[in-house]
Amino acid sequence: MNIRRTGQGMITASMIGGMALLTYFFSEFEDGKNNPNRSPETQVFANSIEVALQRNRQGHYLVGGQINKKEVIFLLDTGATDVVIPESTARALRLPYGRKGLAMTANGSITVHETRIRELQIGKIVLHDIKASINPGMSDGAILLGMSALSQIEFSQSGSTLTLRQKFI
Structure with missing residues (x-):
């Protein structure tokens, strides 16, 4: 009788373990479709660095990168004036809070804090001293990569x- 219970327990444990593995692999698969640019491909040339990004299923460009050597996810947003960071992410990154200001969003006017990003990296493209805003009303998730960063590089879309592209002087 104990052997039978032990056998049934092992079968149950195996089924639970199998379900956990399937859940893990399926979530990794879904994450890859949502952000096909977790580790973006970089090409280094004599006078420039290029990073090629693929559009995700929703038509957005998400990319893995770094702020001050810490891993983050960026959502490219040419409609955003600054790089915009959710407050909880800004705290985790230990970004300094500057003066308060007003920002216009799709949901209306909000109060944000100015900050500076010492180093922002996407692939091998590295930008320094980037103006950014900390948004207390923004939910956790991707950081909006706005024009305060994008204006320092060239970008072009094909398909x-x-x-x-970051050019060297």
């Missing part, structure tokens, strides 16, 4: 590929 579903967006190429970021």
